[in-house]
Amino acid sequence: GPKVLQIPSHQIIDMGQMVTLNCDPVSNHLYFYWYKQILGQQMEFLVNFYNGKVMEKSKLFKDQFSVERPDGSYFTLKIQPTALEDSAVYFCASSLQQSNERLFFGHGTKLSVL
Amino acid sequence: QQQVRQSSQSLTVWEGETAILNCSYENSAFDYFPWYQQFPGEGPALLIAIRSVSDKKEDGRFTIFFNKREKNLSLHIKDSQPGDSATYFCAAREASNNRIFFGDGTQLVVKP
16 A cells, blocks of 8 residues: 655664654655654644645644655654654654545654653 | 543453443544554554544444544454554544544553
């Protein structure tokens, strides 16, 4: 079936550094999302993105976070600077329609901030 | 404020039993309720979903029972198999903006 690819699968970084998480969404999908998962549970919405713009973001999407998808390439989540509480697994998801009846998730990027 | 609540963090059943995972919500504006299944090291994947106009949705061994008046729903997994061991997320979509809210997940273990 359709696949969402996330690169890297694990990133270890020192607190205060910048990190970029990359997502290659399903090719014909138009809506993109980032979710944060802690301790294997608690899937928490961060942001959704459509047509080059952030449509909605949650309180977890701090000022240090940014997203973009330059020229239809990777959909990225950048954190600058990172903090210890940013350690989590970050899932990218995409959907074809705004109705969101089916989100396709990647395998996640585990971010460890030391 | 948790919009979608799952009553159990974990559930253990024996192979062949019916696993019942419960979920409740507060927002009357939710109109669509997907259940996602997540295996370790993978992202969640859509398993089955129900619209708020229905009270039951069945797909093979998986059935959703939905009670709009009580604002709760449950996922029943008949004849549970060890391969069903995973975390199950109840989710809900807000009709006005299509935003999806996830519960905290229930980790199901099916013992052989």
